[in-house]
């Protein structure tokens with residue numbers, strides 16, 4: 001039976017968990033869902049988050065509580081933000097913790113910001129401006145074995161990735177034909193300062209089993225949002241959400257910047273529209289952190305963070321998680 005933990009905290013709603021291990025302890029960087037009675041739309045208006053709380057756990061035992069360490073950064077302290085502090089991630093370099101987060105700027109355009117702390121749980125001090133060249137949502141920062149840091153990000157629909165197809169922002173872009181190559185996540189290597197990109201982020205290609213780019217109409221496999229990068233046995237695993245079909249899937253490659261080849265399904269749909277995850281190794285086991293709307297009975301913006309153990313097959317594929325099979 002896989003090690004599985006139900007809603008890790010219930011004093012607040014949390015989503016989009018980016019998990020990391022620092023000093024043998026697990027830290028989770030989630031979105032903080034705010035309950036409200038407003039409506040939903042395809043632009044994600046229901047996700048009206050304003051701050052971040054960092055969660056931590058001393059280990060994965062059922063008896064060990066998951067701690068909410070309180071407010072780590074609030075929108076009011078980030079000069080360039082107008083609203084919607086969505087899914088964050090963090091990176092540690094030289095004793096400093098860098099929190100990466102998406103939010104709408106004063107023009108309503110999603111950008112990525114960075115905030116710095118000496119502690120993994122904050123408080124974080126935000127930079128005055130967003131990262132130059134950043135666009136869209138869902139940053140995930142990966143440190144490679146050679147010490148380089150890569151920022152992956154991007155999301156369709158409310159995440160605005162389609163609006164950047166030409167390289168600049170277009171409010172009403174043409175629809176991508178179903179038989180055209182799908183958009184992929186963006187990737188950029190971070191500079192030494194961890195606050196700027198080495199180059200304008202470029203789009204990653206995800207290929208099918210024949211070496212052809214996955215098509216925009218292939219909604220079971222094409223990239224939608226929520227990228228995560230991890231390395232297993234020397235291979236790079238790019239995992240992501242398929243959005244409209246609600247799967248977590250993954251593709252592998254031999255370079256952190258791709259291309260990647262689709263390999264399979266990581267997790268079947270959870271209760272709720274969104275699905276967003278991270279993967280860590282802890283004490284020799286691998287864990288998938290994710291969220292669902294089980295407690296709120298399907299209210300899309302009242303989500304709870306959970307985790308489960310995952311297992312690899314000998315060929316490097318990952319056994320698919322069926323999130324409610326243990327019930």
Ligand code: FUB
Pocket residue numbers: 015016031044047086087137138155225226274275276
């Ligand atoms: O939490 C807001 C958005 O919902 C995230 O940015 C997406 O990944 C989806 O989970």
